[in-house]
Amino acid sequence: MKVLIIGSGAREYSIGLALKKDKNCSCIYFAPGNGATPALGENVALANLYDLAKFALDNKIDLTIVGCEEPLSNGIVNIFRQLNLTIFGPTQAAAMLEASKAFMKNFLAKYAIPTAKYIETNSLEKAEAFINTLNPPIVVKADGLCGGKGVVIARNLKDAKLAAEEMLSGTAFGTAGKRVVIEEFLDGYELSVFAITDGTDFITLPICQDHKRLLTGDLGPNTGGMGAYCPTPLVNKTLLDKIKTKIIRATINGMRSEGTPFEGVLFCGVMVVNGEPFVLEFNVRFGDPECESLMPLIKTSVVDLFYKAATNRLKEIDIGYHVKFAAGVMVASAGYPTKVTPPQPITIEPGAERSDAHISYAGVTMKDGTLYASGGRVLACVGLGSTLLNAVENAYDLVKKVHFEGMQYRNDIAYQAVKR
Ligand code: AMP
Numbered sequence: 289m290k291v292l293i294i295g296s297g298a299r300e301y302s303i304g305l306a307l308k309k310d311k312n313c314s315c316i317y318f319a320p321g322n323g324a325t326p327a328l329g330e331n332v333a334l335a336n337l338y339d340l341a342k343f344a345l346d347n348k349i350d351l352t353i354v355g356c357e358e359p360l361s362n363g364i365v366n367i368f369r370q371l372n373l374t375i376f377g378p379t380q381a382a383a384m385l386e387a388s389k390a391f392m393k394n395f396l397a398k399y400a401i402p403t404a405k406y407i408e409t410n411s412l413e414k415a416e417a418f419i420n421t422l423n424p425p426i427v428v429k430a431d432g433l434c435g436g437k438g439v440v441i442a443r444n445l446k447d448a449k450l451a452a453e454e455m456l457s458g459t460a461f462g463t464a465g466k467r468v469v470i471e472e473f474l475d476g477y478e479l480s481v482f483a484i485t486d487g488t489d490f491i492t493l494p495i496c497q498d499h500k501r502l503l504t505g506d507l508g509p510n511t512g513g514m515g516a517y518c519p520t521p522l523v524n525k526t527l528l529d530k531i532k533t534k535i536i537r538a539t540i541n542g543m544r545s546e547g548t549p550f551e552g553v554l555f556c557g558v559m560v561v562n563g564e565p566f567v568l569e570f571n572v573r574f575g576d577p578e579c580e581s582l583m584p585l586i587k588t589s590v591v592d593l594f595y596k597a598a599t600n601r602l603k604e605i606d607i608g609y610h611v612k613f614a615a616g617v618m619v620a621s622a623g624y625p626t627k628v629t630p631p632q633p634i635t636i637e638p639g640a641e642r643s644d645a646h647i648s649y650a651g652v653t654m655k656d657g658t659l660y661a662s663g664g665r666v667l668a669c670v671g672l673g674s675t676l677l678n679a680v681e682n683a684y685d686l687v688k689k690v691h692f693e694g695m696q697y698r699n700d701i702a703y704q705a706v707k708r
């Protein structure tokens with residue numbers, strides 16, 4: 289099969305790495321890819337959705353996999369399907385689960401799917417009135433896509449009102465903040481749950497934990513994610529059953545009832561409070577860095593899995609896993625997440641990558657045969673192991689063999705599950 293992967297992060301790299309080892313995949317294209325993806329396939333410098341569809345037609349692409357949310361929200365799946373191209377991902381209408389937090393919260397309320405108490409509004413007066421009914425901390429969210437930055441956890445009523453005002457006036461996030469969701473704070477632990485679905489059936493992948501704060505000890509600003517691991521021991525069968533029935537099944541059925549079946553990867557950001565799961569957010573694509581840890585665990589052909597999901601035949605898949613744990617440590621440039629700093633050459637010690645430790649690349653460029661860290665999240669060091677501790681140690685052994693000026697990473701990935 290010829291496959292086109294849309295995106296440029298470590299998430300898309302890790303999908304490419306899985307496909308490279310997959311006997312069902314003959315050829316990989318990345319649009320646009322990054323400075324390291326040419327080691328796995330061919331980079332295609334296209335971004336316009338119609339140009340991508342033309343490329344897929346001209347090159348007889350059998351399957352397109354969309355890694356990132358923007359093209360999904362902009363309707364790439366609708367455009368490809370009109371041309372009878374096979375694409376793995378939700379339609380524009382189904383992608384609203386991520387594109388609008390107000391849409392998502394109203395959907396959850398309609399189908400009685402557990403989530404934090406909330407209002408969604410474009411009126412500062414209503415926002416302030418609801419804030420007055422809550423006990424701090426109070427969560428204020430911009431409705432639209434903000435690259436993971438649109439959430440403020442305010443420590444008091446005054447800060448919550450200020451955050452709502454800054455969003456609604458457009459100063460904080462432009463039009464994405466013109467509507468806000470205000471919600472109660474849920475105090476628990478977070479899980480990243482991924483369901484591959486064809487709109488009817490679903491397969492739940494090993495449950496992950498991400499680490500959103502920049503610094504060790506869950507300090508510093510929120511980021512896209514600084515590391516993840518799976519499967520997490522923080523889920524037992526009872527909890528998993530609740531997540532599957534109350535959240536995933538209810539969402540898939542609800543989206544069908546709305547006339548907008550959800551196909552692709554449903555990423556449920558779940559908060560567990562006293563053993564009960566609540567939806568914090570939905571994303572309509574794989575998590576980054578979660579994907580980097582998930583991909584190497586899947587034993588089944590990943591191309592076949594995505595292809596069957598994209599062609600409403602998920603039932604035919606009997607998914608298998610390597611009996612292993614995976615942990616990924618994100619290494620970011622100096623200045624992340626607020627500043628982009630000048631590119632820095634990367635050196636990797638010889639023999640650093642092994643069968644149980646590898647790199648998935650993100651913010652890198654290649655110049656004259658040298659790989660440069662070009663800002664943001666640069667690469668993920670992924671360790672595999674027969675125990676979680678083993679996987680984490682393998683990931684950190686690899687981190688120590690990667691060098692570039694100003695690199696930053698957390699020392700405590702998987703701290704809720706293992707002591708190092
Ligand atoms: P979101 O983009 O909605 O997932 O929010 C980003 C992060 O903010 C989440 O991963 C949580 O850590 C935190 N968060 C969001 N909503 C809540 C909530 N209602 N209670 C506690 N923490 C929250």
Ligand code: GLY
Nearest residue numbers: 498513575576577
């Ligand atoms: N790791 C969280 C996300 O991809 O949104």
